[in-house]
Structures are given as C-alpha cells and as structure tokens.
Amino acid sequence: MRLSRYFLPVLKENPSEAQIASHRLMLRAGMIKQESAGIYAWLPLGYKVLRRLAQIVHEEQERAGHIPLLMPTLQSADLWRESGRYDAYGPEMLRFKDRHDREMLYGPTNEEMITDIFRTYVSSYKDLPVTLYQIQWKFRDEIRPRFGVMRGREFYMKDGYNFDLTREDALHAYNRHMVSYLRTYERMGLTAIPMRADSGPIGGDNTHEFLVLAQTGESEVFYDARVPELKLGERAVDYDDREQVAGICKEFTTLYARTDETHDVKVFEDQVPEEHRRVGRGIEVGQIFYFGTKYSEAMGAVVTTPDGRKVPVEMGSHGIGVSRLIGALIEANHDEKGIIWPEGVTPFHVGIVNLKQGDSATDAACDSIHAALVAAGLDPLYDDRDERAGSKFATMDLIGLPWRITVGPRGLANNVVELTSRRTGKSEEMSAAAAVARIKEIYAAL
C-alpha cells in the first residue's frame, strides 16, 4: 500500500479526551474516531488490526473444533423473558421498540438466542457435542464509558457456546476453550493469565477470566510471578485428547492467580513464597464459564439420551473481547513515540520510508522493494509522500509497524538500505534484497 493512496489521518497533537496511552495513540494513529460516548468508527488502520485479531480468533477456534456462525445484533425481548434475564439484566441492556411496538434489544450477549437455535434443531444425544461461536458487535450501555475501546459501549466480541450431554463433556469443552484462548493470546504477542473469577450475571460455578498485565488495568490482580512465565509455545495440542487438554489447564491454573474479586490473602500467603508474590493490575480480555443447565432448563433445550430419557443439555459460554484487545495490546506495547505492534497483529508487516521522494534512484529502489514484498505475500506500507524525513519517521513510529526499511540516496550510493526494529530501535545496513529476505524470514516464522 502506498501511503499517498491510503487513508491515515494521524494527529500531531494529543486529543484532549484521551486519558490513557492506548486511547490517545489509537486516536493519534488514525485508528478510530469517536462518534458518541463509547461508540467508535473504525478507521482503516484500526479496522485492519481488528480484522487481524478476529482472524486469529477464528483460526484458533476452528482449530479447537468450534463452529462459526453469525447471529443478529438485535434480539426480541421475548427470548430474554424465557430465561428470566429480561428483568434481571439491568439498564445496561439497550432496549427499544420497533414500529409495531414490539420490544427489542441490542444484544449484550447471546445465550438465549443460541439456546433457541440449538433447541430448534437438536433433539438427540447423537448430535452432541457441538460448540458454536460468533464474532459480532455487542452493546452494553455502560454508565460511564471510558478509556476508548477498552471500555466502550459498543464492542466487538467473540462469544462461543458449548452444548454437551454430560458435565464431564462440558468441562472438557471448558478446558478446550481455556487452551484455545491461551494459544490465541500468545499468537497476538500477549501474556494473558487465566484467573479464577466471579461468574456475574451469566451465572455458573466454574469460570476463569483472562487478564493481561498492565498498569492501567481495571482490576487489581494477585499472582505468583511464575505464572506469566508459562508458555504454550510450539507444543502440539490434540483438542480431542481430554487428558492432554486438562493437563495444560492444570499447568496454567495451579499456581495462585486471582483478581480482587476472588483474592484470598490467607491462601495467597500460604501458597506463594514471598519472593514470588506479585500484586498488579490487569485488563480483562476474555472469560470462560461453565454453567450447566441454567439456560437449557429455562428454555427447554433438551436431548434424548441413549436410554430414552430427555435431559437438558450441559452448557458453557466463552468470550473474547476482540475490540478491547486492541487497547490491551497497545497498553502492553508502546513507548513515548507511539505504538509497537507485535508481528502477529501488526496492520502492515513493514514500513518503507523513501527519504527523497522524486529522486529517481530512491523512487526506483522503493518501488522494487515494495513489489518484492508484495510478491512474497507480505503487506508493506510504503510512505511515498512528498514529506520530510522527520515527519515520515514520526508517522512510522506512531503507527508502530514492527519493521522499517529506510531508503535514501546516502545509503543507495553504497548499495545499502537500513532495516530498523521499532521495538529495539536498532538499525542495520544491508542490501535491499537482504532486507526483503529478512522480512520474509521474520514473518515466515509466524
């Protein structure tokens, strides 16, 4: 992509409404524009990251055997009356009437609707297990939205629902979600720690939240310093292997890690050696629940068992806050100059800075680097504007592409360009071909 043809409205000055780094940087980098309190337009650069995160979530969910579908954002109040949540859910549920005076709502979550879909089509144990998920916009009319997309009213979320015959099956689904989530966050370059949590309005007795450690997190967290060191890494996971999946969950949830909601000072001090005790803040980026038959009983989602009985299905629901993840990613990856994207989620793989636009040699070198990267299946952003070097560097630093290839007449005289890491700031001179090869290598490893 040539920057001169792209739409990237970067701001030189800090918008006054932004209080935290991620919000400020997303506005300055031209990723989002606020349209109402807690409601944002996703500008091209932000939308690119959002789609990238959604893609990773999709890949990891499908890898775990979960099946994507898409439900409407608008729901009928009747469904919610069946579960009893129409009244139980507070004013953060946005309610309205259509022209026929029918009561509607903008979905804050979809347990009722998915249960309705399930009960319409499934009546035999033979069709179980099944886990369905979607990535869709949700709305919660927060009293006080803040921190940009981290605490918006409208948000993009992956929500998945498992339907199983037995509690054991449902707990396997729970474990499968935990592992697939760990893998998802790792691919995004994040360390998200599963912590025992409260179930809140969804209900249920088995639940973990996934927290990304960050100064600006909304929750206080207490954990064993060895937990953030745990990595799934490259190990092969067979999601049908219950023992393996359960083993991984145990590995990640045995050491102490809790939010302030469930924190127990006594247990913390008993279980965690003093030198490993940590208190910090975290951003919640996902939560998994096992809640059994809460909805299936209320809504008549039953299946016939092999011996002819009818039993309500065992369920759980599992969410990843996709839009909020962008805020969490930036909170965890930025410096005073701007964002620093992990390679796994960057909107463009590499930036190309032409230091002397209009100079035939640098123009030609940039064109050929750009073409070579595109031919390799990569997505470079070529700053071909007639701007001064300083301005181009500042823009690249702000939008945070992990790699930058700088092309100027001075280097070209020696047949070299400069490859710079955004994270370390370190530069290396090499031939254009070598720089392209290096970028290919970096992304091939992902």
Add this chain to the structure above:
RNA sequence: CGGAGCGUAGCGCAGCCUGGUAGCGCACCUGCUUCGGGAGCAGGGGGUCGGAGGUUCGAAUCCUCUCGCUCCGACCA
C-alpha cells in the same frame, strides 16, 4: 445516577470575570528556499463562538433552559 468540569476553524487552545462586529499554534492552499528525526520565509482560505430563549442600542462574554462530551465515584467484556 451523585459530584466536578468543558463545548470558540479539522486538532490543541486564548478571549468570557469587567458586553463594543473573533484570535494564536498546528493542519490546509500558493510561491520561494530547505530536505536522514514532526523545516523557514512570504502570502492565503476556513468559525451562524453546541442549540434555543431572554436581558441590552449592542452578547462568544450576562441570565434561563436544553443537547453533547470529559473527569472522580458506584457498575462492567
């Protein structure tokens, strides 16, 4: 919803207290110079001062109402 603030050009702000026909920086347009870390000079365009009502000869400025946004708190993925 309780408390506190803010709405003046695309962005950041001054002007308001003490009414007199709207200003600064950045951005934008033109020209010249400059050109490896957000350039310099010169010229230029752009605002019914959030909206409605009122007071006044005269309102960005004073009064009333209203809408929007931000911050602190309770609430939340």
